[in-house]
Amino acid sequence: MANPFAITRSNEEGLSILALDGYLDAHTAPQFEKAVEAEFNAGRLKIIVECSHLTYISSAGLGVFMSFVEEIREAGGDIKICGLTPKVLQVFDILGFPVLFDIVEDLPAAIRKYAETPVKEI
Amino acid sequence: MANPFAITRSNEEGLSILALDGYLDAHTAPQFEKAVEAEFNAGRLKIIVECSHLTYISSAGLGVFMSFVEEIREAGGDIKICGLTPKVLQVFDILGFPVLFDIVEDLPAAIRKYAETPVKEI
Amino acid sequence: MASMERTFALHVPSSTENLALIREFVAAVGVQAGFSPKELGQLELAVDEACANVIEHAYGCDGTKEVTVRAMFDDDSLHIEVIDTGKAFDPGMIQQVEVGTLVSDRKSGGLGMRLMKSFMDEVHYHMVPGEKNELRMVKRLQKG
């Protein structure tokens, strides 16, 4: 309750990993937005959002993915998403996010995805 | 949510261990009452209630301890309590339960307590 | 078992801080109504989106107003009402834009009403000018 949402940053093989923990709703989305913006501004454009501890997402959280990805892709980067639990995945699915984003099983798969397809073509 | 309270029974060195998991309030106390009653009726009178996964207790749960312990002690048994988290312990404390019940750190301590003092004298 | 209706209500200040409590409320009622964990996630989301819209759009992020969520269920379905006393709007005028287009346009919003409609069986707005705005949603129980 004291800390309903947290983001842990790390680096692996030149990729920027943002691991989300807790719930991402209209209250906590600004925190996520700032974190993505910070990566972008620092030129760390190959972003992986790791969601295995993300318990909930609403449209406010999804909006962060939507609003940044074009700019990041134009600059040669991408946002790849991994580790979604079934509860959270159904939200991405129903909106058709899998067509627009690379959504993969887990972190190793996300790292491999960057090797195969650095920027998703849509 | 589907299973807010559960009791796991086991035996160790002739002692009956009831491990509580979840919350013990007016809604779930009848379940605990039945479990203690079943031990008593089966003549398993040396009971340890293990509470390390008990997240909450209200007076309805405390009432089960109060209403059975005399009868069990008269029959030569006892109820010893162990593993209380600080949140739950403060409720036992404020009511003065430590004078009336053996409340110890953990399961090994409860087993040792039965070797030292089979029936608490009050 | 006879069809007995049960009614719940929650009133909270119009701050996004309270969305988590609103979801806990809806989930607790939904469990009692008999929804599956997956359906509970859908319910929480639909009501969260409705309340987030009230806070952002109807109240313009003024956190001193009140959001009311009422929930009733019987053996067939769960009815949710989200009530505010803020600005009314005409839901018929809101165009639903494809997610791909939102992404190209770098939009961060525009998904809330779509999610409500995707996850609830009925979604109706009912505005009483100068008095209140009411959003009514229904989710039917799957008979198994």
Added chain:
Amino acid sequence: MASMERTFALHVPSSTENLALIREFVAAVGVQAGFSPKELGQLELAVDEACANVIEHAYGCDGTKEVTVRAMFDDDSLHIEVIDTGKAFDPGMIQQVEVGTLVSDRKSGGLGMRLMKSFMDEVHYHMVPGEKNELRMVKRLQKG
């Protein structure tokens, strides 16, 4: 920060099944008010005991009635009201028995009101005959 009052309310059917939701409600409000985890546990317990008494004693375990919990806080304290429309009673007539005596008498009850008084700074009953019974409790915030 100016002292701004925030008001919350929860209405649920008078069933013990809803005590868990009542505790979640109180905890969510208590977190916002600024109570510590230990104090939150005390708040949850006091309100749970009050509502369990309403369900058992005021309504005689009739699950079709309503329990209302209202919560308001400012910078100084949290005020809780538990409201029912069941049987009134005279709290002054209730004798508080020692726990040791309850144990000797093999009683399973008699601790609820003691717990409320132990964990809240104020506990007052306010009965409006034929209309409603109200239990008002106050917990003050420790200034640190």
